[in-house]
Amino acid sequence: MKSEQKSSADLVKELLGGSVRAAARLITLVEQNDSKVPEIMRQIYPHSGNAYVIGFTGAPGAGKSTLVGKLAKLLDQKGKKVAIIAVDPSSPFTGGALLGDRIRMMEDVGVKKNVFIRSLGSRGEMGGLSEATYRVANVLDAFGKEYIFVETVGTGQAEVEVTKLADSVVVVLSPGMGDEIQTLKAGTMEIGDIVVLNKADQNGADAIASSLQTALHWAVKHDTWTPTLVKTIALKEEGIEELWEKIELHKDHLVNSGQLRIRREKRIRIEICKLMKDKILRYLNKFTGESPVFEQGIKEISIENKNPCQQSEVLLESFLSYLKQGGQG
Ligand SMILES: Nc1nc2c(ncn2[C@@H]2O[C@H](COP(=O)(O)OP(=O)(O)O)[C@@H](O)[C@H]2O)c(=O)[nH]1
Numbered sequence: 001m002k003s004e005q006k007s008s009a010d011l012v013k014e015l016l017g018g019s020v021r022a023a024a025r026l027i028t029l030v031e032q033n034d035s036k037v038p039e040i041m042r043q044i045y046p047h048s049g050n051a052y053v054i055g056f057t058g059a060p061g062a063g064k065s066t067l068v069g070k071l072a073k074l075l076d077q078k079g080k081k082v083a084i085i086a087v088d089p090s091s092p093f094t095g096g097a098l099l100g101d102r103i104r105m106m107e108d109v110g111v112k113k114n115v116f117i118r119s120l121g122s123r124g125e126m127g128g129l130s131e132a133t134y135r136v137a138n139v140l141d142a143f144g145k146e147y148i149f150v151e152t153v154g155t156g157q158a159e160v161e162v163t164k165l166a167d168s169v170v171v172v173l174s175p176g177m178g179d180e181i182q183t184l185k186a187g188t189m190e191i192g193d194i195v196v197l198n199k200a201d202q203n204g205a206d207a208i209a210s211s212l213q214t215a216l217h218w219a220v221k222h223d224t225w226t227p228t229l230v231k232t233i234a235l236k237e238e239g240i241e242e243l244w245e246k247i248e249l250h251k252d253h254l255v256n257s258g259q260l261r262i263r264r265e266k267r268i269r270i271e272i273c274k275l276m277k278d279k280i281l282r283y284l285n286k287f288t289g290e291s292p293v294f295e296q297g298i299k300e301i302s303i304e305n306k307n308p309c310q311q312s313e314v315l316l317e318s319f320l321s322y323l324k325q326g327g328q329g
């Protein structure tokens with residue numbers, strides 16, 4: 001039977017049984033916001049909540065993909081189950097994501113069988129992480145992945161969005177950025193739990209590292225956590241083990257201080273509000289499209305010159321009773 005014809009229940013069953021094909025298929029459905037998504041999520045939720053999500057953000061070319069690939073390789077060697085989601089800037093016309101990053105990460109990781117890699121288009125939604133990324137992470141979580149890496153290009157909104165999605169945020173910088181690093185520093189301190197200075201093999205790396213170190217020293221603490229700096233040469237796999245130690249320290253800190261639960265509740269709050277808004281909007285569209293009361297209200301404004309503000313209050317009351325009657329009123 002073709003996977004397209006399988007019910008979502010079958011796909012979820014196969015996902016839980018470890019089928020990579022089912023995972024890929026479910027992620028596609030979720031990314032396309034298929035009509036089956038609510039049903040899929042309902043079946044998946046009871047099996048999620050175990051994965052630890054790590055966001056990697058920073059300017060293009062800083063070495064995020066290389067770093068993420070090497071870290072995934074390290075964790076794979078340690079017997080951990082890892083998945084990578086690369087959120088690439090995509091054209092609003094094609095919705096396509098850059099293929100190059102994905103291929104490079106696969107080559108870097110070398111262990112294609114164990115590390116699940118998926119590229120997602122950001123779909124231009126506020127220029128950042130799409131709603132779908134949250135759900136893709138849920139699918140991978142239910143799939144049994146212990147660590148999910150999310151790579152996003154550090155451009156304003158995407159950076160802020162990644163902090164909502166990730167448990168730990170790693171900001172990746174490189175010496176090549178020159179003066180830009182000065183401007184980056186301020187924002188970096190606010191979002192990075194761990195700051196990586198990659199390309200430590202390049203000129204000027206040491207000077208930048210010490211100025212970053214000073215800046216971090218004065219940085220605002222994140223709930224008693226002081227962001228730490230790690231120097232890496234991702235290309236040569238140097239500093240990767242140390243980066244992993246720092247991530248684990250941060251994870252322990254979040255768990256022991258109760259912050260992990262608080263961060264996750266924030267995430268749930270955002271998701272629930274979004275779902276509720278979507279639902280209210282659907283009902284509102286239905287109401288304005290089909291309710292004779294609404295039509296009457298419009299006519300009263302246009303013909304009888306009734307005050308639109310007042311009228312909207314009256315119509316809102318009608319909408320609320322329409323809702324109470326299950327959208328049948
Ligand atoms: N010299 C040097 N180059 C690196 C290092 N890490 C990555 N690169 C190179 O930097 C370029 C950009 O890397 P990439 O991982 O695609 O960056 P991304 O855009 O942040 O994902 C590539 O040519 C990498 O090979 C490093 O530690 N040192």
Ligand SMILES: [Mg+2]
Pocket residue numbers: 064065066101151
């Ligand atoms: Mg990249």
